[in-house]
Amino acid sequence: MALVPKDFVNYKSTPVFSRDNVPKMLLHMHNTKAGVYGQIQVLTGSLMFYGYTGSRGELDKEIIIRAGETAISHPEYWHKVELLSEDTQFRLHFYAHKDSAIVAQQQSERSE
Numbered sequence: 001m002a003l004v005p006k007d008f009v010n011y012k013s014t015p016v017f018s019r020d021n022v023p024k025m026l027l028h029m030h031n032t033k034a035g036v037y038g039q040i041q042v043l044t045g046s047l048m049f050y051g052y053t054g055s056r057g058e059l060d061k062e063i064i065i066r067a068g069e070t071a072i073s074h075p076e077y078w079h080k081v082e083l084l085s086e087d088t089q090f091r092l093h094f095y096a097h098k099d100s101a102i103v104a105q106q107q108s109e110r111s112e
Contacts, residue, residue: 004037004072008095011106016043018089029055031078035102037095038073040065040081045088052078065090 017023029052032038040049042065049071051061055078064084065071073079081090096102 004039004095005097007098008037009098009103010093011096011103012094014092016089016091019083019086022083026081029078029080031055031076032073032094033102034076035096035100036075039070039093039095040073041070041091041093042067043089043091045083045085047084047088047090048082049073050080050082054078 015021017026040047044067046064046066049061049063049065050059051063051073052058053060057078063071
């Protein structure tokens, strides 16, 4: 998995997700926005990250992410997750270029 480029900043993070509240879309193929890196942070338990070559692509990678570990999804990379244990808890952090419209919009919304 990749690293987030140094000139990218965290502009949004999710609440903690578990089996009880994980958004269903995360369990099905979806992709990160253009210009956005997603970081999965597993807090407890473990989950499987499946990466695909495209929206109808073949499986590209399978990565088990355990408690205390993180993984990065590239912009526009198709993927899904599977919770592997009953106690799995995780959150997502999203990063965009510090001068991007996404970051500017988020900063504007926070200051209102």
